[in-house]
Amino acid sequence: MSAAVELKIGGLDGTLRALDALPESVRNHAISRAVKIAGEPILAGMVNRCPVRYGILRNSLTAFAKKLRDGVTFVCRIGAQSKIFVEIDTISRGPRKGQVFGEVPTRIIKLVEFGTSKREATPFMRPALEAQAQNAVGAFQAEMENQIDIAVEKVAFRGTT
Amino acid sequence: MSIESDLCSLLKTSSALVAVVGARLFADTMLENGVFPALVYKEITSGLEIAHGGATGLRPFTYQFDAYATTRADAVAARDAINALMKSLAPVTVGATAFQGANFRQQMTNYERETRLFRAIVEWEINIQT
Numbered sequence: 569m570s571a572a573v574e575l576k577i578g579g580l581d582g583t584l585r586a587l588d589a590l591p592e593s594v595r596n597h598a599i600s601r602a603v604k605i606a607g608e609p610i611l612a613g614m615v616n617r618c619p620v621r622y623g624i625l626r627n628s629l630t631a632f633a634k635k636l637r638d639g640v641t642f643v644c645r646i647g648a649q650s651k652i653f654v655e656i657d658t659i660s661r662g663p664r665k666g667q668v669f670g671e672v673p674t675r676i677i678k679l680v681e682f683g684t685s686k687r688e689a690t691p692f693m694r695p696a697l698e699a700q701a702q703n704a705v706g707a708f709q710a711e712m713e714n715q716i717d718i719a720v721e722k723v724a725f726r727g728t729t
Numbered sequence: 730m731s732i733e734s735d736l737c738s739l740l741k742t743s744s745a746l747v748a749v750v751g752a753r754l755f756a757d758t759m760l761e762n763g764v765f766p767a768l769v770y771k772e773i774t775s776g777l778e779i780a781h782g783g784a785t786g787l788r789p790f791t792y793q794f795d796a797y798a799t800t801r802a803d804a805v806a807a808r809d810a811i812n813a814l815m816k817s818l819a820p821v822t823v824g825a826t827a828f829q830g831a832n833f834r835q836q837m838t839n840y841e842r843e844t845r846l847f848r849a850i851v852e853w854e855i856n857i858q859t
Contacts, residue, residue: 682793682795682850683758683769683771683795684841684844685759685795685797685841685844685846685848686761686843686844687758688757688758688771689771689773689793689795691771691773691774691793694773694774694791695773695774698774698776698791699774
């Protein structure tokens with residue numbers, strides 16, 4: 569279990585076969601773009617369900633596509649942005665007066681999603697994935713067809729110049 | 730009787746689980762009585778299975794089970810008891826709920842530094858006939 573969900577799509581044989589005719593760089597760009605678009609409905613579902621106190625978690629939610637090391641698998645990771653510290657406010661009194669306090673979204677996302685012994689779990693990622701998985705596949709297929717059209721035009725243009 | 734209370738009754742039928750956590754089964758969140766091991770179960774998602782002919786009457790519920798204990802062995806033992814119970818779940822009616830079976834989703838373990846508790850989490854999708 570990680571603090572991000574990953575979307576993997578398969579079974580769109582007709583669409584995916586059309587990609588084989590394209591150069592690798594064009595193909596990778598098209599798939600990467602479509603995979604990212606596929607994550608958008610899930611991301612929107614997460615943003616809608618995300619509990620809000622300061623808004624740190626909700627504002628840090630993001631989706632990005634990446635190609636795995638095997639060279640053939642693309643995944644869309646949807647979760648909190650890593651390596652960021654969000655300032656909430658400054659401490660107004662006591663020995664630490666004036667110091668900034670804040671949170672790291674990747675830390676709190678796990679605590680919110682899975683809960684702790686002291687705090688009830690508030691799942692928002694898993695319900696969003698479950699509810700939007702079918703929409704994600706639809707978005708992927710639509711964007712893939714769009715990207716193939718763009719890619720074919722690009723290749724044809726390059727061929728004429 | 731609600732599905733949650735019937736699920737609690739179902740969990741209590743597992744002698745392996747009761748041997749580890751006793752009667753300390755909590756829905757959603759734990760009571761702060763500080764006695765461990767304890768098990769918390771929480772509904773994550775629920776749906777309605779739709780086929781070409783319409784609703785099948787089957788409702789999949791995803792539940793997260795958290796076993797908390799002061800030793801890792803106890804937390805894992807409670808989780809294993811849940812896994813054994815769910816894996817062998819045949820169609821059975823408990824209270825007003827007709828359990829049809831369960832599918833494993835995922836599991837993990839971690840350690841809470843603040844409370845010094847070991848935690849074993851497992852997620853199961855439980856199918857219920859309505």
